[in-house]
Amino acid sequence: MGCPNHRGFLRMDTAALLADLLTDGPYERSDAPFRLLEAKGPDAGEFLHRLCTQDVLGLGDGALRPAAFLDAKGKLVATCLVARLGDAFWLEVASEQADRLAALLERYHFTEKLSMRLLPVAACHERVQAAVGEAAGAALQAAGALVVRVVRCGVQFERRHGGAVATVARALTADRAECLRMLAGFVRVGVDTEPTTLALEADLDDHISTTKGCYTGQEIVARIHTYGHTNRKLCRLWLAAGEAITAPQPLHELEDQLAVGRVMHAVPVPGHSGRLGLGFLPKDFHAVGSKLALADGSACEVLG
Secondary structure: OOOOOOEOOOOOOHHHHHHHHHOOOOEEEOEOOEEEEEEEOOOHHHHHHHHEOOOHHHOOOOEEEEEEEEOOOOEEEEEEEEEEEOOEEEEEEEHHHHHHHHHHHHHOOOOOOOEEEEOOOOOEEEEEEEOOOOOOEEEEEEOOEEEEEEEEOOEEEEEEEOOOOOOOOEEOOHHHHHHHHHHHOOOOOOOOOOOOOEHHHHOOHHHOOOOOOOOOOHHHHHHHHHHOOOOEEEEEEEEEOOOOEOOOEEEEEOOOOOEEEEEEEEEEOOOOOEEEEEEEEEHHHOOOOOEEEEOOOEEEEEOO
């Protein structure tokens, strides 16, 4: 079914939006939705290295990198931050992905000498602010807590798992946190993605090592890197004001009103009369400023 004439709105600039959302920061919250999984033992590094996309064995003590876990067909199963501290490896994962990732690791754990545990739900204090440069990720243990720090796309995230922390900065609301996550390019598997989503469709190149050996799904990733490109990509979208989008909705091109993609998730942006979202689009619509519309005629532009 075609869509009615779209309702226009002013174009939004990604850099300006990010700067606006980080103005008056840093921002903090004491209930960030993240959990920790620990893998420890003589075989822990090798075990994680052969399962995930990142070069786990190449991590130095205190180093941290983003990583992904794929199925045998290269489809995205989970994402995390992986860190090495002494003889243990820590995976920080979104709470909604934690049980899925723990189950995946247990499924592939046979005779390896290691122990794994998903830590109980605990307080996770998060501090978000503008980043200076693209600093390497880091992890440390201090005063009985584990602290992780990562920078992506101009945003610095620092999260402290455990221990009491006094919140002194401005409150980080759920909508602002979601917007900053999307602008930083971190993906919520199962919310921003589909069961068929490939890691490279979700702009996760920095989650993937191109120099390590085999891992689950590596053949598909290598084939795309070597011989071609993905047919679609997860793009940041600016949508006209409205309610949050929590289930996929089709996106129509304007000339023939044909559905060419879909927005997966969108939230109202604090201080703006618009919504920020993520959606899948074919190559012809990846250009910044490409104009589309939802089925109800609400305007949508690609932010990149």
